[in-house]
Amino acid sequence: MTSSLAGVLAPLAALSARLGMNRDLVQGAGGNTSLKRGEAELWVKASGTWLSAAERQPIFVGLDLPGLLRRMAAGEAEPALPALLDPAGTLRPSIETTLHALLPHRVVLHVHSVNALAFAPRADGEALVAGRLAGLRWAWIPYAKPGLPLTRAVQARMASAPDILVLGNHGLVVGGGSTEEAEARLDEVERRLATPARPAPPADLPLLERLAGLSGGRYRPARLAEAHAAATEAASFAMAGRGALYPDHVVFLGPAPIPTLAPDRAAEWLRQPPPLLSAPALVLVGGAGALLRADLGAGAEEMAACLGLVLPRLDPAAPLTVLGPAQEAELLDWDAEKYRQSLNAAHP
Known part of the structure; x- marks a missing residue:
């Protein structure tokens, strides 16, 4: 240049x-x-x-x-x-x-x-x-x-x-x-x-660490504090499983739905999760916070944080439009998005 x-x-x-x-x-x-x-x-x-x-x-x-x-x-x-x-x-x-x-x-x-x-x-x-x-x-x-x-x-x-x-x-x-x-x-x-976010309690990191331990290393607590609001703020947690709201969520966190689990159900689920690469990227534990699949990098961390920033700003009574299975599939099967995924997998 x-x-x-x-x-x-x-x-x-x-x-x-x-x-x-x-x-x-x-x-x-x-x-x-x-x-x-x-x-x-x-x-x-x-x-x-x-x-x-x-x-x-x-x-x-x-x-x-x-x-x-x-x-x-x-x-x-x-x-x-x-x-x-x-x-x-x-x-x-x-x-x-x-x-x-x-x-x-x-x-x-x-x-x-x-x-x-x-x-x-x-x-x-x-x-x-x-x-x-x-x-x-x-x-x-x-x-x-x-x-x-x-x-x-x-x-x-x-x-x-x-x-x-x-x-x-x-x-x-x-x-x-x-x-x-x-x-x-x-x-x-x-x-x-500008839309204010509903206040969210902090993550229960000790509980998340214990739950992550049950997964045999497959999951870890999200590192960005913003991500946990999607699980600790009750209205956001209730909305989180309704579907993907925007393309980058699908590209970096995979297709809907996100597992939204109470802590006892999460413990049971994490003891016998699916194989690593087919496991959901993000798991929300109600009242505790967000777990991310351990093999994922900074792109997934950022998109988990985005979800924690967006959901508390959405009116729980709002009529939502989510991306459907066909729209998710065209993003996941697209070479241009696979290229972005490959670059972000190793981003520090």
Whole structure:
């Protein structure tokens, strides 16, 4: 990367790192950011990289923007990969590259805001968000598989020239003419969507350790404190088994349902669990906390924490829309998501 290009990307890298270090906005390898360099180049976060590392290591991939847009218009299945400015590079562009290319803004930020996720899985989410975002140019996008299907769904709403996209069962996208404008717009949306979390008792770590011991090393207590709220806050625990609320949950924690067990039932279950690789990634023990499968890495830890941040912000009486078995299967059988899983398995 030339010094001039590094200078152009420096503000995006700094903003990306700030976003990536805020778990209320981004969890693990989730989220992506981009910058258009004139009309010729799109620089977008690479798939599987962490925004929090943006100032420590190269995480952006360059693409020929006009070529990418032509391939999208032609209906190519993988329009981003042939458009790489450095085809010999080791990084792949984000799954959401086509969405970044479609939006006209110079800077685009896609985050998995826990405030947005307090509305995005709700069947009445669009109506509720409408009141909070009144006066802004925004659009609600019903759930579509990440990648090209999501881009096509957004394309259908571009006539209204939105600066903000609330993605059903997914997250939030904002655009701006500069990093400063995009960040200010994101801050404004976050302020309007802010939803307080119900207080959650702390984890009962001694009990979780004893239960983990019954599993013969297959499980361990979640390391991130936020994860335990999904089990220790009663309304969240009651909602947790209803299904997956957003794609990254499926990618890094597997398909629904999450086992939600009382401590005595958990002890019985853990004594005779299924084989390690077919065992559920996450087990919630009511009133005690969260157990994660011991072979899982930082990506799973982050998604368990995300669940513990989102569920206490969801109204227990809300009509929820969860991802169905077919939607889960298309994520789990997708090569692009398997690639992200492989990168995150070894992330420190």
